[in-house]
Amino acid sequence: MERIKFMLDEKDMPTRWYNVLPDLPEPLPPELHPGTKEPTILPPPLFPSAVNEQEFSKERFIDIPEEVQAIYRTWRPTHVHRALRLEKALDTPAKIFYKYEGTSQAGSHKLNTAVAQAYYNKKEGVKRLTTETGAGQWGSALSLGCRFFGLELKVYMVKVSYYQKPYRRILMETWGGHVVPSPSQDTDIGRKILAENPDSSGSLGIAISEAIEDAFKNDDTKYSIGSVANHVLLHQTVIGEEARLQMEMAGYYPDMVIGCIGGGSNFAGMFLPWVRDKLSGKKPDLRIICVEPQACPSLTRGPYAWDYGDVAGMAPILKMHTLGHAFIPPPVHAGGLRYHGMAPIICHLYNLGYVEARAEYQVPVFKAGVEFARAEGIVPAPEPAHAIKAVIDEALKCKESGESKTILLALSGHGHFDLAAYDEYLSGKLQDYEFPEDKMKEALASLPEVPEGT
Numbered sequence: 001m002e003r004i005k006f007m008l009d010e011k012d013m014p015t016r017w018y019n020v021l022p023d024l025p026e027p028l029p030p031e032l033h034p035g036t037k038e039p040t041i042l043p044p045p046l047f048p049s050a051v052n053e054q055e056f057s058k059e060r061f062i063d064i065p066e067e068v069q070a071i072y073r074t075w076r077p078t079h080v081h082r083a084l085r086l087e088k089a090l091d092t093p094a095k096i097f098y099k100y101e102g103t104s105q106a107g108s109h110k111l112n113t114a115v116a117q118a119y120y121n122k123k124e125g126v127k128r129l130t131t132e133t134g135a136g137q138w139g140s141a142l143s144l145g146c147r148f149f150g151l152e153l154k155v156y157m158v159k160v161s162y163y164q165k166p167y168r169r170i171l172m173e174t175w176g177g178h179v180v181p182s183p184s185q186d187t188d189i190g191r192k193i194l195a196e197n198p199d200s201s202g203s204l205g206i207a208i209s210e211a212i213e214d215a216f217k218n219d220d221t222k223y224s225i226g227s228v229a230n231h232v233l234l235h236q237t238v239i240g241e242e243a244r245l246q247m248e249m250a251g252y253y254p255d256m257v258i259g260c261i262g263g264g265s266n267f268a269g270m271f272l273p274w275v276r277d278k279l280s281g282k283k284p285d286l287r288i289i290c291v292e293p294q295a296c297p298s299l300t301r302g303p304y305a306w307d308y309g310d311v312a313g314m315a316p317i318l319k320m321h322t323l324g325h326a327f328i329p330p331p332v333h334a335g336g337l338r339y340h341g342m343a344p345i346i347c348h349l350y351n352l353g354y355v356e357a358r359a360e361y362q363v364p365v366f367k368a369g370v371e372f373a374r375a376e377g378i379v380p381a382p383e384p385a386h387a388i389k390a391v392i393d394e395a396l397k398c399k400e401s402g403e404s405k406t407i408l409l410a411l412s413g414h415g416h417f418d419l420a421a422y423d424e425y426l427s428g429k430l431q432d433y434e435f436p437e438d439k440m441k442e443a444l445a446s447l448p449e450v451p452e453g454t
């Protein structure tokens with residue numbers, strides 16, 4: 001009998017997050033203040049001080065506070081599954097494992113950092129948080145995180161998703177979050193964008209600007225981000241730390257770790273604890289494969305440049321692969337992958353050659369998602385379906401070569417609120433979007449100028 005699930009006991013859940021910063025062979029480029037454009041140790045006063053410290057920490061491991069662990073234990077540890085049925089359906093000698101984060105109450109990995117951020121804000125006396133959300137996964141996770149710690153929350157939800165995914169909004173409201181479509185009439189930047197283009201479908205960059213503006217204007221309020229920032233990736237490493245223990249239980253070390261990247265948090269959370277072995281020279285051949293949408297291919301097509309994290313230029317300037325902060329991606333269903341930039345840690349590792357990247361079209365991605373659902377039963381969110389496409393491609397390569405490689409997939413969430421998109425795919429109406437390269441070139445014209453030598 002082959003074992004299918006690798007389950008950790010609650011008492012074996014890791015009690016520390018892994019911080020890659022001290023292990024990087026070259027230091028991560030600094031974050032620049034959006035006003036002065038000078039390197040800043042602390043970003044503008046957006047986050048609580050504990051989170052600011054984590055953003056630049058030199059500690060390799062950071063203790064997960066007991067209050068956060070207690071909430072993690074309501075759904076963690078999550079299982080690692082062996083995808084035996086998918087292997088059989090593909091007739092591949094590859095061994096496919098996946099770690100499934102869709103069993104959190106919010107349906108994705110996002111709750112790992114939502115709980116931590118809500119905790120640190122509460123501890124420092126903050127009353128209210130603001131945030132952006134694309135597909136609604138992050139907004140729903142933070143709504144629940146805020147509920148757990150008694151904080152108010154306002155969510156600026158990218159307009160196209162607000163209307164495409166009403167059930168996510170209802171979920172956020174059920175947990176007590178206040179949700180508005182972005183661009184909204186509630187902020188200066190939202191009103192400006194609507195005056196220029198009343199039909200704007202919104203973007204994560206716009207929604208971030210609105211949430212930051214709201215936090216700046218209200219003393220009792222701080223801003224919370226769901227991806228990209230170092231501290232968010234840090235909080236997600238509980239995924240990879242658990243996965244290491246579980247793969248040890250399974251008796252396999254992965255040849256490849258595969259995941260999807262929007263801002264990079266779920267996949268970094270999975271792969272950073274593994275890349276440690278590559279950085280130390282212990283596992284030089286380990287492959288780490290990032291998968292992004294063809295419609296918004298920041299890592300594979302965007303230049304490595306300094307850019308703002310948001311449209312209005314209020315967030316710190318980061319060195320990252322970017323399509324330009326003014327870039328508005330085509331309305332693909334993987335709303336969580338429609339971000340113009342990418343986590344600086346991932347970009348840095350990509351440039352140093354420790355991780356690879358590829359981009360996929362949404363029709364083959366949904367085909368892979370359906371194939372996975374039919375074999376394993378789990379209906380994946382459109383975001384991790386991108387990674388599933390790459391897993392299937394790699395497993396089929398093994399079939400051709402006869403190699404029995406071990407593949408570990410980061411399955412970041414379920415697609416129960418994305419069934420309208422599945423319906424479009426199943427009825428043959430789903431279309432692919434070409435990458436609008438001319439729009440990227442236009443957007444790149446407004447990259448910030450930073451002092452020479454930065």
Ligand SMILES: Cc1ncc(COP(=O)(O)O)c(C=O)c1O
Nearest residue numbers: 137227262263264265266336413
């Ligand atoms: C299920 C799921 N996976 C992945 C992502 C992409 O974000 P990140 O790259 O930060 O993991 C999202 C974002 O909303 C998501 O909801």
